[in-house]
Amino acid sequence: MKLVISGSTGFVGAELVSQALSNPAITSIVALSRHETPIPVGSTKLKSVVCDDFENYSDSVREELKDADACIWTIAILPAKLKDIPFDDVCKISRDYALTAIRTLAELHQARDRPLRFIYISGHQAPRSLAEVPKQFSDIGLTDYGLMRGEAETRILAYAEQSNGAVEACVVKPGMIDAPGKENRILPGLPNIDLRAFAATLLDQVVNGFTKDTLTNDEMVQIGKDVLAK
Numbered sequence: 531m532k533l534v535i536s537g538s539t540g541f542v543g544a545e546l547v548s549q550a551l552s553n554p555a556i557t558s559i560v561a562l563s564r565h566e567t568p569i570p571v572g573s574t575k576l577k578s579v580v581c582d583d584f585e586n587y588s589d590s591v592r593e594e595l596k597d598a599d600a601c602i603w604t605i606a607i608l609p610a611k612l613k614d615i616p617f618d619d620v621c622k623i624s625r626d627y628a629l630t631a632i633r634t635l636a637e638l639h640q641a642r643d644r645p646l647r648f649i650y651i652s653g654h655q656a657p658r659s660l661a662e663v664p665k666q667f668s669d670i671g672l673t674d675y676g677l678m679r680g681e682a683e684t685r686i687l688a689y690a691e692q693s694n695g696a697v698e699a700c701v702v703k704p705g706m707i708d709a710p711g712k713e714n715r716i717l718p719g720l721p722n723i724d725l726r727a728f729a730a731t732l733l734d735q736v737v738n739g740f741t742k743d744t745l746t747n748d749e750m751v752q753i754g755k756d757v758l759a760k
Contacts (some may be wrong), residue, residue, distance in 0.1 A: 531555055531556050531557060531558070531599045531600060531736070531737060532557065532558040532559075532560070532597060532598045532599050532600075533550060533556050533558070533560070533598065533599065533600050533601070533602070533736060534560045534562055534595060534598045534600070534601040534602070535547055535550065535559060535560070535561055535562065535602050535604070536562045536563070536601065536602070536603050536604055536605050536631065537562075537563060537604035537605040538562060538567040538578075539563045539564075539565050539568075540563075540604055540605075541707070541709070541725070542604045542651070542707065542725070542728065543561075543563070543604045545709070545729040546602055546604070546729045547559060547561055547576065548729075549726075549730060549733055550733060551570065551576060553733055553737070555737045556733070557575055558577070559576045560579055560594055560595065561576060562579050562591075562595075563578075563579075563581065564580065564581060564582065565580065566578050566580060577594060579591060579594045579595075584623075584630060584631070585622070585626065585627065585630055587630075592634070592638060595634065595638050596638045596640070597639065597640050597641065598635055598638070598639065598646070599639075599641070599646065599647065599736075600646065600647040600648070600649075600737075601631060601632070601635055601646070601647070601648050602649045602651070602732050602733075602736060603628045603632075603648065603649060603650050603651060604651050605623065605627055605628070606623065606628075606679075607619075607620045609653075609672060609675060612675060617674065620678070621678050624678065624679060625678055625679070625681060625682035625685075628682055628686060629682070629685060629686065629689070631648075632686055632689055632690075632697065632699065633689070636689075636693065636696060636697050645693075645695055645696055645697055645698045646696065646697045646698070647697075647698050647700070647735075647736045647739075647740065648686065648698070648699045649699075649700050649701075649702060649732055649735060649736060650682065650683065650686045650699065650700070650701050651702050651732075652679050652680075652682065652683050652701050652702065653676075653679055653703060653704070654703050654704060654720060654746075654747050655667070655676070655703070655719075656676050656679035656680045656683065656703060657676050657677060658680035658681070658683060658684050659677075660677065662680070663676060663677065664676075664719075666719055683701045683744070686699050686701065687699050687701060687743055687744075690743075698739075698740055699743065700735055700740040700743055700745065701743065701745070702732065702745045702750060704723050704728055704747050704750060705720045705721035705722055705723060706720050706721070706722045706723070707722075707723055707725050709724070709725035709726075721747040721748065721751075722747075723750055723751050723754070726754070726758065727750070727751060727753075727755060727757075727758060728750060729754075730753075730754045730757040730758050731745070731754040731757065734757045735753075741753065
């Protein structure tokens with residue numbers, strides 16, 4: 531399997547790369563980021579691909595993405611950063627980049643005997659309609675942000691649904707992601723998931739197929755536990 535990991539130098543992306551390197555089912559990893567992804571000495575299946583424009587891929591980046599079997603999309607602006615970034619840019623980075631990616635990867639996916647698998651990392655309780663907006667979102671001014679993430683979910687799943695089997699998509703909705711050396715915060719109404727278990731879940735899903743089109747935090751906790759126990 532040729533796997534694209536976007537945001538490969540980030541918190542989640544780096545763990546995905548680490549676990550993917552030791553997964554024998556994954557034979558090629560394209561680490562897609564604005565910065566060089568460190569390559570371990572002796573590694574032959576990891577390729578660092580620097581991308582300067584996630585809205586218009588260069589020919590050289592497109593060449594590296596060609597015939598990918600799967601992609602895990604980690605790039606987004608988290609709520610803690612919202613005050614520092616114009617909302618139009620938040621939408622572009624958190625929604626539009628992913629939509630461009632799934633379309634581009636589908637176009638470059640030549641294998642007719644298997645679909646392209648695409649995972650979009652969203653957030654716990656991101657609403658797909660105004661009626662689904664949780665009270666805590668409106669209380670702290672996250673309604674527009676949450677609806678934007680929910681719109682991204684809907685459009686990505688719709689793209690796969692309309693692909694006649696050429697693309698499979700899965701939306702994952704983690705809560706707070708914990709890891710060794712990182713302060714584990716507990717927020718009311720927000721569940722936690724261990725970073726290792728989260729990454730293990732995502733890799734299991736792209737390799738073995740999607741359990742369902744949307745995975746909740748609790749479902750991923752269980753899947754990750756089962757995968758890591760093997």
